[in-house]
Amino acid sequence: MKAIRRFTVRPALPDALRPLSDLARNLRWSWHTETRDLFQAVDPERWAATEGDPVRLLGSVRPERLAELAGDRRFRRRLGAVADDLKDYLTGDRWYQAQGDGLPAAVAYFSPEFGITAALPQYSGGLGILAGDHLKAASDLGVPLIGVGLLYRHGYFRQSLSRDGWQQEHYPVLDPNELPLTLLKEPDGSPARISLALPGGTALHARVWLARVGRVPLLMLDSDVEENGPGERGVTDRLYGGGSEHRLLQEMLLGIGGVRAVRTYCRLTGHAEPEVFHTNEGHAGFLGLERIAELCARGLDFDAALEAVRAGTVFTTHTPVPAGIDRFDRELVARHFGPDAELPALPVQRILALGMETYPGGEPNLFNMAVMGLRLAQRANGVSVLHGRVSREMFAGLWPGFDPEEVPITSVTNGVHAPTWVAPEVFRLGARQIGAQRAEDALTVGGSDRWDSVADIPDQDIWELRRCLREQLVEEVRQRLRASWRQRGAGAAELGWIDGVLDPGVLTIGFARRVPSYKRLTLMLRDRDRLTELLLHPERPLQIVVAGKAHPADDSGKRLVQELVRFADDPRVRHRIVFLPDYGMAMAQKLYPGCDVWLNNPLRPLEACGTSGMKAALNGCLNLSVLDGWWDEWFQPDFGWPVPTADGAGTDPDRRDDLEAAALYDLLERHVTPRFYDRGRGGLPDRWIEMVRRTLTLLGPKVLAGRMVREYVDRLYTPAAVSHRSLTPDAATELAAWKARVRAAWHGVTVDHVETTATAATAELGTTVGLRVRVGLGELTPDDVEVQAVSGRVDAEDRITDAVTVPLKPTGTPDLEGRRVYEGPLALDRTGPYGYTVRILPSHRLLASGAELGLVTAPSEETGEGAGVLLR
Numbered sequence: 001m002k003a004i005r006r007f008t009v010r011p012a013l014p015d016a017l018r019p020l021s022d023l024a025r026n027l028r029w030s031w032h033t034e035t036r037d038l039f040q041a042v043d044p045e046r047w048a049a050t051e052g053d054p055v056r057l058l059g060s061v062r063p064e065r066l067a068e069l070a071g072d073r074r075f076r077r078r079l080g081a082v083a084d085d086l087k088d089y090l091t092g093d094r095w096y097q098a099q100g101d102g103l104p105a106a107v108a109y110f111s112p113e114f115g116i117t118a119a120l121p122q123y124s125g126g127l128g129i130l131a132g133d134h135l136k137a138a139s140d141l142g143v144p145l146i147g148v149g150l151l152y153r154h155g156y157f158r159q160s161l162s163r164d165g166w167q168q169e170h171y172p173v174l175d176p177n178e179l180p181l182t183l184l185k186e187p188d189g190s191p192a193r194i195s196l197a198l199p200g201g202t203a204l205h206a207r208v209w210l211a212r213v214g215r216v217p218l219l220m221l222d223s224d225v226e227e228n229g230p231g232e233r234g235v236t237d238r239l240y241g242g243g244s245e246h247r248l249l250q251e252m253l254l255g256i257g258g259v260r261a262v263r264t265y266c267r268l269t270g271h272a273e274p275e276v277f278h279t280n281e282g283h284a285g286f287l288g289l290e291r292i293a294e295l296c297a298r299g300l301d302f303d304a305a306l307e308a309v310r311a312g313t314v315f316t317t318h319t320p321v322p323a324g325i326d327r328f329d330r331e332l333v334a335r336h337f338g339p340d341a342e343l344p345a346l347p348v349q350r351i352l353a354l355g356m357e358t359y360p361g362g363e364p365n366l367f368n369m370a371v372m373g374l375r376l377a378q379r380a381n382g383v384s385v386l387h388g389r390v391s392r393e394m395f396a397g398l399w400p401g402f403d404p405e406e407v408p409i410t411s412v413t414n415g416v417h418a419p420t421w422v423a424p425e426v427f428r429l430g431a432r433q434i435g436a437q438r439a440e441d442a443l444t445v446g447g448s449d450r451w452d453s454v455a456d457i458p459d460q461d462i463w464e465l466r467r468c469l470r471e472q473l474v475e476e477v478r479q480r481l482r483a484s485w486r487q488r489g490a491g492a493a494e495l496g497w498i499d500g501v502l503d504p505g506v507l508t509i510g511f512a513r514r515v516p517s518y519k520r521l522t523l524m525l526r527d528r529d530r531l532t533e534l535l536l537h538p539e540r541p542l543q544i545v546v547a548g549k550a551h552p553a554d555d556s557g558k559r560l561v562q563e564l565v566r567f568a569d570d571p572r573v574r575h576r577i578v579f580l581p582d583y584g585m586a587m588a589q590k591l592y593p594g595c596d597v598w599l600n601n602p603l604r605p606l607e608a609c610g611t612s613g614m615k616a617a618l619n620g621c622l623n624l625s626v627l628d629g630w631w632d633e634w635f636q637p638d639f640g641w642p643v644p645t646a647d648g649a650g651t652d653p654d655r656r657d658d659l660e661a662a663a664l665y666d667l668l669e670r671h672v673t674p675r676f677y678d679r680g681r682g683g684l685p686d687r688w689i690e691m692v693r694r695t696l697t698l699l700g701p702k703v704l705a706g707r708m709v710r711e712y713v714d715r716l717y718t719p720a721a722v723s724h725r726s727l728t729p730d731a732a733t734e735l736a737a738w739k740a741r742v743r744a745a746w747h748g749v750t751v752d753h754v755e756t757t758a759t760a761a762t763a764e765l766g767t768t769v770g771l772r773v774r775v776g777l778g779e780l781t782p783d784d785v786e787v788q789a790v791s792g793r794v795d796a797e798d799r800i801t802d803a804v805t806v807p808l809k810p811t812g813t814p815d816l817e818g819r820r821v822y823e824g825p826l827a828l829d830r831t832g833p834y835g836y837t838v839r840i841l842p843s844h845r846l847l848a849s850g851a852e853l854g855l856v857t858a859p860s861e862e863t864g865e866g867a868g869v870l871l872r
Contacts, residue, residue, distance in 0.1 A: 032086075107275070221253055320605060381411050402854070415705040643660060787810075
């Protein structure tokens with residue numbers, strides 16, 4: 001018979017062991033080695049059986065064992081030390097507390113997924129892992145962050161393979177009571193409730209679960225509550241599942257419900273209210289609407305509330321392609337807002353206008369979540385320098401008249417949380433060199449450009465570390481491969497070959513990620529004969545470990561998985577290449593350290609950042625990657641190899657894959673494998689070890705999530721908090737009125753005449769040209785605008801590159817026609833073809849960027865010299 005309900009009967013902890021419960025409920029254990037070692041000591045066999053999950057461990061350990069530990073003085077001392085360490089970590093001052101005034105009192109960080117630990121499976125891939133690393137790094141730095149997400153009862157999915165290699169999906173039900181979560185409760189003990197109004201007079205209710213990520217609270221909304229009907233209960237059933245309306249309701253619950261959950265949490269706990277709201281991708285964009293509604297309820301009109309909300313909002317885009325953005329039919333969105341649904345006080349047409357693609361090339365009937373995110377945020381960023389450039393081009397239509405490089409989207413390159421991803425053996429080697437505390441600080445706070453102490457580690461120790469990690473990976477792969485084949489229906493008698501899979505002495509390449517087509521899982525199979533030769537080379541063989549999940553609805557991705565699996569099943573090569581199903585955090589933590597080379601071959605520039613190679617690098621693994629995402633920014637020959645790309649406009653996709661695969665094989669054959677196998681006088685691969693050393697020394701400090709979060713604090717959170725404080729109700733009203741006045745009058749702004757003191761089409765470096773510009777401002781005043789000279793080198797089509805802008809100053813009073821004259825110097829500081837133009841932008845003290853309004857006036861062709869005198 002099958003149970004209709006399940007729950008865990010937990011043994012009562014003896015008083016002496018009570019701190020174990022607090023340690024288990026704070027997810028710091030997931031990156032704190034001493035805490036994990038303590039739980040392993042409770043019951044090593046059960047620790048392994050529960051896959052390193054303290055909550056499940058304490059739910060299953062025998063009472064007799066607990067009594068034994070309660071009487072063990074050495075264990076109690078150890079428990080006390082770890083508990084005291086957590087207390088110090090949670091209450092002591094850290095980096096943020098030493099940064100002085102002006103910082104945000106709190107920051108709310110919204111994401112549709114969070115990858116904190118395999119014990120809380122609420123992530124599908126890089127976006128969630130990045131969000132988890134962001135929270136952990138914020139905790140280590142003492143940044144007062146509040147995380148906000150959804151609690152999915154089925155998580156993403158568990159992956160297995162059929163006998164013929166087809167991906168199978170499984171959705172095990174997660175019981176929140178068996179997860180490291182606690183229910184947020186009102187003072188009377190009842191669960192805190194969040195509600196959203198739905199069309200037709202119904203409602204969507206959710207309760208709030210709290211995960212403690214070190215110092216950072218993570219609020220997770222759960223719609224599986226009795227007050228909801230079956231449809232509403234299923235809103236948080238699974239990550240990225242369901243149709244359009246299902247996704248819309250998830251995103252309304254995340255954004256609107258998330259703000260309400262934050263307000264409830266702050267009311268119940270006394271936590272400081274956030275001054276900055278950060279939305280990680282567009283999924284949480286509706287949070288801005290809820291905050292507008294809050295301000296409207298306090299007496300502001302919509303436009304003033306919009307300005308106040310924008311001032312304190314940061315938006316991070318992660319997608320380099322429009323197809324990766326959530327877009328909804330405008331009628332579907334309209335039905336869920338207004339008098340008969342959610343946010344009834346806000347005009348539906350104003351809501352729709354925030355997300356509509358009202359720009360050239362847009363689809364005017366679609367509501368775009370990223371477009372809304374950009375319109376509701378005064379500050380936005382991509383996640384690598386290259387991705388920032390791609391994002392500026394992709395969203396340039398929102399700022400017409402500006403060159404893509406001036407679109408107000410900056411970049412903060414992602415980082416990874418080193419204590420989560422660095423193998424304990426790597427940390428111990430560093431601690432032996434500089435001490436445990438300094439090693440921990442280096443991995444969490446960061447701040448130095450180099451880890452020079454790595455230079456003092458003997459070659460033999462580095463090579464022994466790499467051999468040990470490779471050996472551990474081989475054992476892990478064999479265990480997982482055997483379990484996978486048993487799931488595929490194989491009997492024990494036909495699996496003896498698995499004992500010979502992979503060799504601890506062979507160059508090991510890792511490739512693991514989600515399986516959309518642009519990541520090109522099967523690029524390595526373009527020439528199977530050549531790959532086979534590389535795998536089976538008699539003197540310099542290589543072996544490859546592959547893992548990855550295709551989206552459940554992506555049959556083309558599943559076919560790629562099947563193609564790779566079938567190749568790896570071939571008896572000729574199956575000891576050299578393996579596919580491991582169910583890629584997740586637990587597997588990744590073994591995979592990154594154990595590989596010698598991390599392979600990444602996306603279609604450039606479609607990898608926004610790609611942090612897996614960063615995690616590998618922190619363990620001394622070298623990167624072999626297309627110059628995309630972070631690798632485009634930080635590649636040096638010291639750290640690995642770039643895979644050449646054939647991304648010219650005239651290259652068809654098949655031809656491009658053939659060329660890039662051939663380049664990959666050539667690199668492996670002529671550069672990578674010789675360097676790994678060539679031995680110096682001491683019998684060690686000296687040149688390889690030097691690359692490992694330089695990867696750790698120079699690349700290690702760059703790829704830290706601590707560096708990333710410090711950049712967010714300095715470049716985005718603190719300026720946003722300053723803007724938030726500046727936008728008082730009166731200031732917000734003033735700014736909104738000013739913007740409306742400028743937009744209405746901008747048609748009257750003109751550049752009428754431009755003249756210079758240059759008398760020839762050539763000039764000498766270092767000379768200065770005087771500019772005199774006559775402009776018409778119509779109903780505006782000089783205080784409303786800035787007139788600029790824009791100059792720089794020009795290309796063959798007279799387009800200015802590497803532009804420098806210089807403000808010009810008004811002189812005198814308006815002439816009889818109301819025209820004004822602006823003057824200023826233009827320094828000729830570069831040789832070669834040179835040009836200039838002038839333009840007029842709106843200007844106000846509360847704008848974050850001159851491009852913010854998307855308004856600009858430049859000379860017409862008839863203005864003559866206004867098109868730009870070229871100094872050749």
